[in-house]
Amino acid sequence: MTDVYAVVGNPIAHSKSPLIHRLFAEQTGQDMVYEAIRIDDEATNFKYEVAGLISRGYKGLNITVPFKLDAFEQATSLSESAKVAHAVNTYTFTEKGIEADNTDGIGLVNDIQQNGGVSFAHKRVLILGAGGAVQGILEPLLDALPASVHIANRTPQRAEVLGKRFETDIPISASGWDAIPEKASGYDIIINGTSASLEGKLPPISPGVVGENSLVYDMMYGDKPTVFMDWAKQTQPSCQTMDGLGMLVGQAAEAFYLWRGVRPETAPVIAEVRALMA
Ligand SMILES: NC(=O)c1ccc[n+]([C@@H]2O[C@H](COP(=O)([O-])OP(=O)(O)OC[C@H]3O[C@@H](n4cnc5c(N)ncnc54)[C@H](OP(=O)(O)O)[C@@H]3O)[C@@H](O)[C@H]2O)c1
Known part of the structure; x- marks a missing residue:
């Protein structure tokens, strides 16, 4: 059978x-x-x-x-x-x-590490969004031992609740769009887990978060790069971009x-x- x-x-x-x-x-x-x-x-x-x-x-x-x-x-x-x-x-x-x-979270971590060739270990990670998808990725992402994680969301309280729930030895912070901590040379890994791309919109964040060597990941995917991937490339042409396929x-x-x-x-x-x- x-x-x-x-x-x-x-x-x-x-x-x-x-x-x-x-x-x-x-x-x-x-x-x-x-x-x-x-x-x-x-x-x-x-x-x-x-x-x-x-x-x-x-x-x-x-x-x-x-x-x-x-x-x-x-x-x-x-x-x-x-x-x-x-x-x-x-x-x-x-x-x-x-x-x-x-299995959503391990799917994302494996994609970035194996297919993107970028390890989370010791990296400064910025996550945009605090909905179901982000909730599912935090545990396997923290297991991959990044240096720090910042979660930013349209509704800052949701990001704060999530940050507290996942507190470990790894520094994890949270904010709205306008209080994302600046990093010299940008964040190493930026993950867009908002559904803004579905509407063709961008989270209103500073281009300063994207560095020359950043990996910029959008959980959304399609037959062409998402608006978020296009925005990152316009900001820093040398950054690496991936979609959620x-x-x-x-x-x-x-x-x-x-x-x-x-x-x-x-x-x-x-x-x-x-x-x-x-
Ligand atoms: N590739 C994959 O396998 C995969 C798997 C799962 C999800 N996804 C994708 O991940 C995204 C999120 O899914 P989800 O299940 O987490 O959805 P969700 O639970 O509905 O959460 C949506 C998130 O996006 C934010 N948001 C919604 N509209 C926005 C806008 N116009 N500007 C800025 N932020 C906005 C929400 O902020 P508030 O908290 O302020 O409402 C919330 O943080 C979707 O694009 C989905 O397609 C992909």
């Missing part, structure tokens, strides 16, 4: 996850199929829908907007990363029930590993998905 998995969300038609998992399955020789299922968040109960998929023999799910919190609440058991993130993007169905995980493929690779016990290569899949998007 071929194992069946799916991504659930709303909207879902745009999802690249079925393509990514098909490429992973081909690369690793796994006998599985992966579907995209739209759940009507007005008319259907997430819990009821998941119970139906379990009874039909699905082995696991990826969960995307707007159900990551519902997925957190309905799980039988939560991994450490899901607990810390307060959100779930991966379900594995076992005889013990629904095992839940969050590698994070998407990286979180999928971790989910695939949880389900199949095989970790696929992400770089060829990122290249193929990007070529198809263009």
